[in-house]
Amino acid sequence: MSDHGHGPPSVAPEKVKVIVGFLFFICAVAVLGELLPSFHPHEHAGLEFVNTFGFHAWYGFLSCVLLVLAAAQMRKLVMRDEDYYDRD
Amino acid sequence: MIEQIPPGLILIVGGLLLPLMPKEVRKVLLVVLPAAGLAHMIQLPTDHVLAYSVFDYDLTMVKVDKLSRIFGIIFHIAAFLTAIYTLHEDDPVQQVAGLTYSGGAIAAVFAGDLITLFVFWEATAITSVFLIWASRTERSYKTGMRYLVMQVGSGVLLLAGAIVYFQQTGSVDIEPWTDLGHHQMRGMFAFDSFGEASLAQLLIFFAFGIKAAFPLLHNWLQDAYPEATVGGTVWLSAFTTKLAIYALCRMYAGSDVLIPIGATMTAFPIFYAVIENDLRKVLAYSLNNQLGYMVVGVGIGTELAINGTASHAFAHILYKGLLFMGMGAVLYRAGTVKGSELGGLWRQMPYTTVFTSVGAAAISAFPLFSGFVSKSMILTAAANEQHIITFCILLFASAGVFHHSGIKIPYFAFFAHDSGKKVKEAPLNMLIAMGIAAALCIGIGIWYQPLYDLLPFDMNALHWVPYDTAHVVTQLQLLLYSAAAFVFLQKMGWYPPELKSTNVDVEWVYRKGLKDVALATGRALDVGYTTFRDELFGVAWGIVERIKRWHSPGGPLGEPWPIGAAAIAAAIMLILFLALGWL
Numbered sequence: 257m258s259d260h261g262h263g264p265p266s267v268a269p270e271k272v273k274v275i276v277g278f279l280f281f282i283c284a285v286a287v288l289g290e291l292l293p294s295f296h297p298h299e300h301a302g303l304e305f306v307n308t309f310g311f312h313a314w315y316g317f318l319s320c321v322l323l324v325l326a327a328a329q330m331r332k333l334v335m336r337d338e339d340y341y342d343r344d
Numbered sequence: 345m346i347e348q349i350p351p352g353l354i355l356i357v358g359g360l361l362l363p364l365m366p367k368e369v370r371k372v373l374l375v376v377l378p379a380a381g382l383a384h385m386i387q388l389p390t391d392h393v394l395a396y397s398v399f400d401y402d403l404t405m406v407k408v409d410k411l412s413r414i415f416g417i418i419f420h421i422a423a424f425l426t427a428i429y430t431l432h433e434d435d436p437v438q439q440v441a442g443l444t445y446s447g448g449a450i451a452a453v454f455a456g457d458l459i460t461l462f463v464f465w466e467a468t469a470i471t472s473v474f475l476i477w478a479s480r481t482e483r484s485y486k487t488g489m490r491y492l493v494m495q496v497g498s499g500v501l502l503l504a505g506a507i508v509y510f511q512q513t514g515s516v517d518i519e520p521w522t523d524l525g526h527h528q529m530r531g532m533f534a535f536d537s538f539g540e541a542s543l544a545q546l547l548i549f550f551a552f553g554i555k556a557a558f559p560l561l562h563n564w565l566q567d568a569y570p571e572a573t574v575g576g577t578v579w580l581s582a583f584t585t586k587l588a589i590y591a592l593c594r595m596y597a598g599s600d601v602l603i604p605i606g607a608t609m610t611a612f613p614i615f616y617a618v619i620e621n622d623l624r625k626v627l628a629y630s631l632n633n634q635l636g637y638m639v640v641g642v643g644i645g646t647e648l649a650i651n652g653t654a655s656h657a658f659a660h661i662l663y664k665g666l667l668f669m670g671m672g673a674v675l676y677r678a679g680t681v682k683g684s685e686l687g688g689l690w691r692q693m694p695y696t697t698v699f700t701s702v703g704a705a706a707i708s709a710f711p712l713f714s715g716f717v718s719k720s721m722i723l724t725a726a727a728n729e730q731h732i733i734t735f736c737i738l739l740f741a742s743a744g745v746f747h748h749s750g751i752k753i754p755y756f757a758f759f760a761h762d763s764g765k766k767v768k769e770a771p772l773n774m775l776i777a778m779g780i781a782a783a784l785c786i787g788i789g790i791w792y793q794p795l796y797d798l799l800p801f802d803m804n805a806l807h808w809v810p811y812d813t814a815h816v817v818t819q820l821q822l823l824l825y826s827a828a829a830f831v832f833l834q835k836m837g838w839y840p841p842e843l844k845s846t847n848v849d850v851e852w853v854y855r856k857g858l859k860d861v862a863l864a865t866g867r868a869l870d871v872g873y874t875t876f877r878d879e880l881f882g883v884a885w886g887i888v889e890r891i892k893r894w895h896s897p898g899g900p901l902g903e904p905w906p907i908g909a910a911a912i913a914a915a916i917m918l919i920l921f922l923a924l925g926w927l
Binding site: 263264265266267276279280282283286287289290292294295296297298300301302303306310311312313314315316317318319320321323324325326327328330331334335336337338339340341342 | 615619690724760762820824844846855
């Protein structure tokens with residue numbers, strides 16, 4: 257599942273599938289949670305868009321994807337050898 | 345009588361006496377002193393004041409109010425848990441450093457004037473560096489020196505600011521907040537833009553800013569914390585930065601400039617956290633991010649925001665300490681916390697895995713964990729005051745926190761691919777400390793009222809309810825879809841692998857840039873000086889040689905001249921004098 261580069265997966269792939277399946281299930285439940293009668297979003301002037309359906313879901317997903325892709329690109333700029341500061 | 349003892353003094357004096365004790369007594373005292381300190385501190389009334397005089401100046405050693413009290417309580421708890429965590433190791437240097445450091449931080453929190461604050465501010469710097477040097481490596485020695493320069497520099501700025509402020513006002517007292525109405529507080533040094541700030545305000549602002557790890561002043565944290573000992577990092581994670589948050593909250597509450605500074609702090613460190621290989625360094629970046637929420641809370645300065653800051657500092661010290669404990673246990677057993685060398689430890693270290701995961705859930709602010717009942721106050725305060733961009737950045741950073749602290753830390757240490765390392769579970773004392781911290785992370789998340797009762801402002805009056813359907817559902821959405829993003833990125837092969845590397849940050853300026861400039865300047869000066877010296881010597885030797893040649897036998901002045909030549913020379917001289925006189 258990762259580019260970790262050594263050893264077999266520490267969790268059996270079948271179990272990972274079950275875990276990921278469960279994650280997707282509760283992801284769906286979390287969005288449907290907005291349909292609960294007790295769901296009363298807090299109103300804040302200027303932040304009405306936060307209360308649109310599923311906002312936190314896509315915002316969380318997109319934030320993380322962009323974060324990781326940007327960070328991966330950042331490596332080109334900032335990554336050096338492990339002993340970079342120890343060399344004279 | 346007992347009220348005459350300042351909080352923190354029990355730990356400082358006890359810590360200094362520790363080396364005189366036998367090993368077993370030392371271990372007992374290490375745990376008993378923070379507990380005794382807490383018992384002593386709690387019974388002090390909330391308006392307790394302890395004044396003293398030095399050189400005719402009236403100073404305030406202790407001033408207890410609800411803000412100092414909550415920080416005092418959590419600092420004692422942190423010292424107690426860290427003491428348990430480090431019991432397996434008998435290193436008097438770390439024991440003394442840990443106790444005096446935490447005692448100094450506690451005493452600083454209760455300081456009623458800037459001079460007393462300065463004394464304990466510097467005490468925390470000088471004591472804590474030994475937790476880095478205790479690694480006893482060349483690398484940790486150099487890191488400790490850099491850390492010390494920054495920390496002592498912060499103290500020097502604080503003292504300079506205090507002196508300037510004293511010249512202006514004739515006082516060094518730390519004043520209470522001004523209530524501006526509409527639940528808005530303002531600290532004694534608060535300012536909204538740098539243009540309007542006085543010199544004293546600026547000096548003290550940057551003194552606090554260094555310790556609070558403001559952007560560009562932050563890098564001492566990621567430099568130093570991963571180099572400390574296993575227990576040293578746990579000690580360090582609790583006090584220095586939160587003391588700075590306390591001081592900011594006390595004196596700069598309501599400063600608008602803190603809002604963008606805090607928002608930046610929440611966002612930029614998480615990019616580094618994603619690509620960092622050293623998992624204790626990941627946590628150091630994550631710590632920086634968490635401080636950002638608190639700085640935003642201080643900047644907003646409403647009662648809800650200040651309560652959010654204080655409660656988040658309380659919750660954060662526990663879960664961040666727990667995460668550092670978990671990674672410390674991995675380092676202790678596996679000999680490394682490099683993500684590229686770890687993985688699959690959950691079978692060998694099941695308890696550590698569970699406790700670290702609790703810390704990860706708490707920092708991610710999952711419902712029923714401590715971060716949820718504290719961080720949400722700061723976000724709501726930002727929304728209430730219509731800081732829309734800040735709110736969106738905080739939301740982005742909340743997703744990012746889960747990504748790098750909530751998922752990355754446990755995933756790469758305990759799961760992912762099997763590293764093949766054969767290690768034992770953490771020692772019992774470590775498990776007990778982690779177990780208590782984990783229980784507190786969950787306990788505060790569920791039974792939050794005792795924490796809320798400690799906050800500076802009455803939570804009932806603020807009509808704050810952490811658990812309502814909208815809040816729980818939206819937070820779950822944010823976190824679960826962040827987890828989905830992690831799965832998605834892994835499946836696509838887009839997730840950056842853990843690589844042995846160093847990521848350059850601001851520290852490059854003084855560790856490489858300025859060093860290279862200094863070396864190049866030194867070399868240029870050396871070459872210039874050598875050339876100049878050689879040239880000068882060449883000219884001087886030439887003159888000496890010429891004089892020598894002239895005066896040597898055979899030289900024009902080294903031989904006896906005939907009388908006639910002397911007479912001609914004298915006549916020429918006379919004619920010249922006559923000509924000069926006539927002119």
